[in-house]
Amino acid sequence: MQNKKGFSLMEVMIVIAIIAIASAYAVPNLLGWISHQGLRSAVVELQSDIQSAKMSAVRQNQDCSINFNTAAGTYSTPCLRKTVRLNNYRGGLVFTGPGGETTAGVLTLTSRGLCTPFGSVYLTNRDRTGYYRVQVLISGGVVTSKWDGANWR
Numbered sequence: 001m002q003n004k005k006g007f008s009l010m011e012v013m014i015v016i017a018i019i020a021i022a023s024a025y026a027v028p029n030l031l032g033w034i035s036h037q038g039l040r041s042a043v044v045e046l047q048s049d050i051q052s053a054k055m056s057a058v059r060q061n062q063d064c065s066i067n068f069n070t071a072a073g074t075y076s077t078p079c080l081r082k083t084v085r086l087n088n089y090r091g092g093l094v095f096t097g098p099g100g101e102t103t104a105g106v107l108t109l110t111s112r113g114l115c116t117p118f119g120s121v122y123l124t125n126r127d128r129t130g131y132y133r134v135q136v137l138i139s140g141g142v143v144t145s146k147w148d149g150a151n152w153r
Contacts, residue, residue: 038090039125043132057109066107070095092126098147113140
């Protein structure tokens with residue numbers, strides 16, 4: 001009597017087919033998730049940079065500006081000696097809102113922690129599948145909202 005060990009060619013082919021079908025469904029969802037995580041990471045870093053600029057302005061008793069270059073997809077904060085490029089994030093991020101809203105050119109945080117002028121920064125990914133708005137209030141507070149397709153929440 002022979003000892004049969006291993007898998008038949010048919011069994012291996014069935015397993016490969018199941019893996020291929022599962023991958024066909026999973027890969028697009030995974031790519032969308034990665035794109036959204038890049039967008040969310042950029043929003044969190046922007047919030048952090050705004051708060052750091054505000055603290056720096058108060059600590060140094062002088063204004064601190066955040067300069068947005070929407071064409072280049074960058075923002076810089078000279079008082080923090082920092083420049084952020086949106087193309088460093090996954091998802092091909094841009095400064096724009098769901099209705100084509102544009103981002104403020106310059107936000108200045110004063111030595112009292114206030115923002116003049118107050119404004120909004122809009123971020124989305126290349127596929128326009130997610131939108132975030134980071135508002136800097138005149139009081140220096142930062143409010144982040146996500147677009148749900150009809151309203152900011």
